[in-house]
Amino acid sequence: MTAPGAGPSGEDALIARYFKPLATDPGAFGLLDDAAILKPSRDDLVLKTDAIVEGVHFLSDDPPETVARKALRRNLSDLAAKGAAPAGFLLTLALREADEAWLTPFARGLGEDARQYGCPLLGGETVSTPGPIMVSISAFGHVPPGSIVHRSGARPGDRIAVTGTIGDAALGLDIIRGGAVASVLADNAGAREMLVGRYRVPQPRNSLAKAVRDHASAAIDVSDGLAGDLAKLCAASGVSAAIDVASIPLSAAAAAVLARGSVGIEALVSGGDDYEILCAIPESRFDAFAEAAELAGVAVSSIGIVISGASEPKFLDAQGRNVPLAHLAYSHF
């Protein structure tokens, strides 16, 4: 009840202008109604909600286009880790003002990702806030009945695999903040750009969803740091894990930073914002999983093994010694 308006409200006009072009699914009714529909399906519908807040999950001067992509891709990454194919999403956008210079690239980035990942905008709302911008997304996906991949199915002996590379986003954030990583990579603009890109625009592994569904006993998306998310998967499964630190996949840039000693492995495995898939694969399935991953064009690395017990997952160096990790994950509170 902040800003009285007459006739078609400013909010409706804003939605029509920026977001109607994204609402290509017939169930979105062109955003002209108060609700959307998803048609009946034989699949289970997977539901996920995730929000990002300015100054907490993204930076005020991050490009609006990447803010949009990050908001959607965080949800897409969760769908992928659960083995689900994207079906669509709902958007709630809290803004201080209807700023065209911000909304135009935001909507463009969101629309491009919606198309790329086959995840159309089904409904949206904008609300006014005096505070930070917040982008809240609820995303929906399909899995055949009963086939969602839980955190809780890992069993002793399962191989632990992770996609892509770990720690890049944490280094990218450090660069944006003008931390030590920027000076370590002072003569390598390409590496700096890659790492910043990994922070701003996650690369969710949706093409791997079917392989995860077909082969993984448990999976989680790595958003709060590899170590913390592994601990969650193990706790939910009632198991522990032994990780070979040398097997954790690192980008060349991250390996170079690590080699210079300015950042420890701890920062990489607890950094967050990786949006890779961490999963447990029964040994008998691993070759088939690796083959499916190759066909899907997603790099996967075997980094350890599930063991019995309730202790925190162990991170072991080449000599089998424990690598101590003080901070397993960040928490919002």
Next chain:
Amino acid sequence: MTAPGAGPSGEDALIARYFKPLATDPGAFGLLDDAAILKPSRDDLVLKTDAIVEGVHFLSDDPPETVARKALRRNLSDLAAKGAAPAGFLLTLALREADEAWLTPFARGLGEDARQYGCPLLGGETVSTPGPIMVSISAFGHVPPGSIVHRSGARPGDRIAVTGTIGDAALGLDIIRGGAVASVLADNAGAREMLVGRYRVPQPRNSLAKAVRDHASAAIDVSDGLAGDLAKLCAASGVSAAIDVASIPLSAAAAAVLARGSVGIEALVSGGDDYEILCAIPESRFDAFAEAAELAGVAVSSIGIVISGASEPKFLDAQGRNVPLAHLAYSHF
């Protein structure tokens, strides 16, 4: 990446403590996984998202219990107006701090409403914000395939009906803010309390959903003011409307305030936060609709008729003269 924590994160602990007891649906997996599921259904799944922001949609000193109820009931009201039966919801809660004194009554109010309306919590997330509290909810409902009730189906000759009473919430907000209404009702604590309650805790008309689905040609929930939401329904349907102002249902308290002249009808029909259902009913269906409404225990009033044309809906007094309404609805921007 604000507050590093070790072991099970504060966020996870917060969700487990306050919201796990609400996640009674098997598809919520006890909030222990990264996503929830809805099982396959032959129905269309209706999707709605709606958020409320502290200082914009609710007041900082509103009781947390009523903030929770309002957040959920706004969504339930939309489902009702679309003819849908509630299936569940996802919650995103942005908080400055994990304040037990706020979260305990918030979760209690939310849980009670989830049970009362048969709309279980399926998944939830808490995020940290330096700004105002924001409660973002995505709600899901079922309708038989193709039977969602749109804004756009109203036809000339249809009766226009509205549930409950109009304008109470706007008067309640005025009382909370110490406006003129409080002094008009200085000697009537019961009326003041009722009006404030109407602002803080909407009464969504979910028991009327089937009657709306069976009989209405178009429907919308009245959240931005009767006049503005009627204008939206008419615009979507390509029609206009003639409303008999004297037929607009008012509570005794609202009628008393109106009679004293301290508030005009304009404030009541443009006030917002009513969460009543406004619908168009073909004349041949009206008796059946009224009967179904009576069985559902929901008061409905016939307030006018759909007419052809593209002009703004007319509000007419007993002499058939136009009642001018300057502000048809409020807008967030």
